[in-house]
Amino acid sequence: xxxxxxxxxxxxxxxxxxxxxxxxxxxxxxxxxxxxxxxxxxxxxxxxxxxxxxxxxxxxxxxxxxxxxxxxxxxxxxxxxxxxxxxxxxxxxxxxxxxxxxxxxxxxxxxxxxxxxxxxxxxxxxxxxxxxxxxxxxxxxxxxxxxxxxxxxxxxxxxxxxxxxxxxxxxxxxxxxxxxxxxxxxxxxxxxxxxxxxxxxxxxxxxxxxxxxxxxxxxxxxxxxxxxxxxxxxxxxxxxxxxxxxxxxxxxxxxxxxxxxxxxxxxxxxxxxxxxxxxxxxxxxxxxxxxxxxxxxxxxxxxxxxxxxxxxxxxxxxxxxxxxxxxxxxxxxxxxxxxxxxxxxxxxxxxxxxxxxxxxxxxxxxxxxxxxxxxxxxxxxxxxxxxxxxxxxxxxxxxxxxxxxxxxxxxxxxxxxxxxxxxxxxxxxxxxxxxxxxxxxxxxxxxxxxxxxxxxxxxxxxxxxxxxxxxxxxxxxxxxxxxxxxxxxxxxxxxx
Ligand SMILES: [Zn+2]
Numbered sequence: 001x002x003x004x005x006x007x008x009x010x011x012x013x014x015x016x017x018x019x020x021x022x023x024x025x026x027x028x029x030x031x032x033x034x035x036x037x038x039x040x041x042x043x044x045x046x047x048x049x050x051x052x053x054x055x056x057x058x059x060x061x062x063x064x065x066x067x068x069x070x071x072x073x074x075x076x077x078x079x080x081x082x083x084x085x086x087x088x089x090x091x092x093x094x095x096x097x098x099x100x101x102x103x104x105x106x107x108x109x110x111x112x113x114x115x116x117x118x119x120x121x122x123x124x125x126x127x128x129x130x131x132x133x134x135x136x137x138x139x140x141x142x143x144x145x146x147x148x149x150x151x152x153x154x155x156x157x158x159x160x161x162x163x164x165x166x167x168x169x170x171x172x173x174x175x176x177x178x179x180x181x182x183x184x185x186x187x188x189x190x191x192x193x194x195x196x197x198x199x200x201x202x203x204x205x206x207x208x209x210x211x212x213x214x215x216x217x218x219x220x221x222x223x224x225x226x227x228x229x230x231x232x233x234x235x236x237x238x239x240x241x242x243x244x245x246x247x248x249x250x251x252x253x254x255x256x257x258x259x260x261x262x263x264x265x266x267x268x269x270x271x272x273x274x275x276x277x278x279x280x281x282x283x284x285x286x287x288x289x290x291x292x293x294x295x296x297x298x299x300x301x302x303x304x305x306x307x308x309x310x311x312x313x314x315x316x317x318x319x320x321x322x323x324x325x326x327x328x329x330x331x332x333x334x335x336x337x338x339x340x341x342x343x344x345x346x347x348x349x350x351x352x353x354x355x356x357x358x359x360x361x362x363x364x365x366x367x368x369x370x371x372x373x374x375x376x377x378x379x380x381x382x383x384x385x386x387x388x389x390x391x392x393x394x395x396x397x398x399x400x401x402x403x404x405x406x407x408x409x410x411x412x413x414x415x416x417x418x419x420x421x422x423x424x425x426x427x428x429x430x431x432x433x434x435x436x437x438x439x440x441x442x443x444x445x446x447x448x449x450x451x452x453x454x455x456x457x458x459x460x461x462x463x464x465x466x467x468x469x470x471x472x473x474x475x476x477x478x479x480x481x482x483x484x485x486x487x488x489x490x491x492x493x494x495x496x
Contacts, residue, residue: 023317030316032305034430035416037423042177042488044481047145049173050156052085053475054143056165057158063124063198064100075101075123075195086172088179093191098210101195102203107175109188109495116188116216117414117494118449119487120204120223120441121168122197125160126469135471148476150463155474162458163468164224166475166483168193170457174487178495185495187219197441200400204441211448218449220414222490223442225454226434228426230461235307239429241422243415244436244454245295247443248337249369249404251378252396254362255279259390261359272361273350279386280345280363286385288378290326290339292318294371294407295435299338300325302410302432337437341370341378364396368437371404402443408451414494418453421489425457425482457486 059078062069079101083090094106101123109116128140138144138157148155171191194203226242233240257275259268270278292300297318304315314321329335336342344366351358367378375395383393395401409415410433419431436454446452459479467473 023313023320026316027309027313030305030312032430033302034306035419035423037420039427040424040485040489042485044173044484046477046480049169049480049484050145050154050475050477052173053156053161053166053169053480054145054158055081055085056169057143057156057161058141060141061124061160061195062127064195065202066124066127066196066199068127072100072195078123079103082172086176089172089176092179093175098206099195099203102207103191103193104207104211105191105193107185107189107191107495109185111186112188114187115219115450116190118190118192118218118221118445119171119491120192120194120221120445121164121171122194122204122224122441123165123168124195124198125163125165126198128159132471137472140473145477148474154477156477156480157472157474159473161475162456162464162473164456166458166480167224167456167487170483170487171491173484174489174491177484177488178492183492183495185491187495189491189495190216190218192441192445194441201441201444204444208444208448211445216448218445219494220408220412220451220453221442221445221449222414222418222453222455223440223445224456225436225440225442227456227458227460228422228429230459232460232462233303235311236303236430238306239426239459240303240306241426241429241431241455241457242299242434243410243418243422243431245298245410245433246371246407247405247436247439247454248341248371249373249375249402250439251367251369251375251401252399253365253367253379253382254394254396255365255386256392256394257361257388257390258392259357259359262357264355264357267357272358275388275390276348276350276361276363279388279391280365282385282387283343283365283382284345287343288341288370288373288381290330290336291372292322292326292329292339295410295433296338298410298433299435300432303430306430334437337368338435339370341373342368343382369404371407371435374403375401402439405443405446405452408453412451414451414453417490417493418455421486421493422455422457424489425485426459457483 059074060070061074096104140159143158145154145156192207196203225244228239228241230239257272259272300315314325345363346366347364349362422431442452
């Protein structure tokens with residue numbers, strides 16, 4: 001008996017030692033996958049780019065169709081300025097204009113057999129929320145170059161400097177320099193600049209439909225999306241550039257509970273409002289399953305090796321510690337959003353009067369769909385979880401219903417190119433993949449492409465988050481040379 005016990009104890013000990021050995025070995029083998037690329041030596045005068053970005057920010061290109069829009073005129077004026085500022089670009093590329101100023105440029109390559117690459121940026125900006133104009137350190141359409149204030153150096157101040165005139169200017173700068181160097185692409189390069197990305201993207205939709213009609217199919221596309229996060233990844237000391245491989249889908253569902261109306265002095269056991277509340281409670285207590293897969297798994301596989309030992313051990317051993325990691329990430333709203341389809345009940349309606357029983361109660365729930373789900377699968381699951389035939393679940397009329405984007409390859413040539421361009425232009429940054437939880441114009445062009453990458457070469461700290469679409473949007477002058485180098489590198493490689 002004693003001997004058996006000792007044997008069991010020994011076996012357990014051996015198993016434990018083996019487990020620790022496996023955990024450690026996996027941690028040690030979990031080494032950096034960052035590619036070595038020589039830093040770009042392209043000479044860029046940050047001050048000059050800042051002046052151009054400032055000039056672009058002075059055009060009040062509020063999205064066509066949005067409240068406060070000044071129509072097509074500011075877009076036309078900005079486009080005239082672009083023609084003046086980037087003459088080679090406009091002399092060489094074919095320019096097509098659609099609607100209120102959507103632009104499509106084609107830089108014809110010498111080998112028509114190669115599928116083109118598409119670069120996407122939007123010309124429009126979101127409005128300044130009424131009453132907040134005075135909160136800006138510098139007026140929102142001043143495009144002023146002035147000290148950043150809370151950190152060293154100068155910034156270009158103004159609406160659209162980050163989202164996303166910086167990228168638009170970067171694309172023009174990169175291409176203009178290549179043209180000046182006598183560069184002629186082998187592969188056709190195209191550029192799409194819409195005027196209403198911020199209000200649904202009708203321009204991108206129309207351009208994508210036209211390209212589809214022409215039978216155009218892209219090798220890959222590059223659009224805004226994830227950024228270079230600085231100090232936002234716990235456990236990582238260096239900035240992390242995230243290439244978005246997919247973006248979440250979107251749907252809004254309407255729940256309508258029914259019951260008999262009447263006087264509230266003789267209520268039934270459960271009213272329509274009670275039924276609706278029960279349905280919402282069932283949904284909130286049974287969230288969509290969380291997991292690390294696809295673009296998010298890719299993110300941790302690439303960024304894990306850059307972390308401290310404890311986190312490296314955890315991410316190297318997701319096979320064992322996956323559920324602990326998921327629980328940790330579920331604790332923060334931004335990390336939780338990466339793990340599953342989120343649901344946000346946003347609107348409620350019951351009876352119109354305090355003493356009248358509602359015949360109908362209505363709730364609206366907004367869903368951001370993880371790439372493993374779809375609009376239809378969300379609708380089906382919600383119906384199942386509500387489990388009440390007196391509650392109708394349906395897609396809200398007039399809302400956007402869009403499946404998530406397919407997950408692009410992190411091993412394809414296009415990804416390697418974007419990755420190399422980041423490493424050359426921002427040598428201090430590590431590169432990883434990611435899932436974009438909002439939407440871009442890529443949602444329309446993505447269907448025409450083998451792969452779509454969502455990356456905006458702009459450094460972003462936690463404090464900068466509120467500036468996008470908010471007050472005091474600004475771009476650091478010191479970050480502009482890297483942005484131009486990025487587009488120069490990626491355009492040159494894409495056209496090769
Ligand atoms: Zn944008």
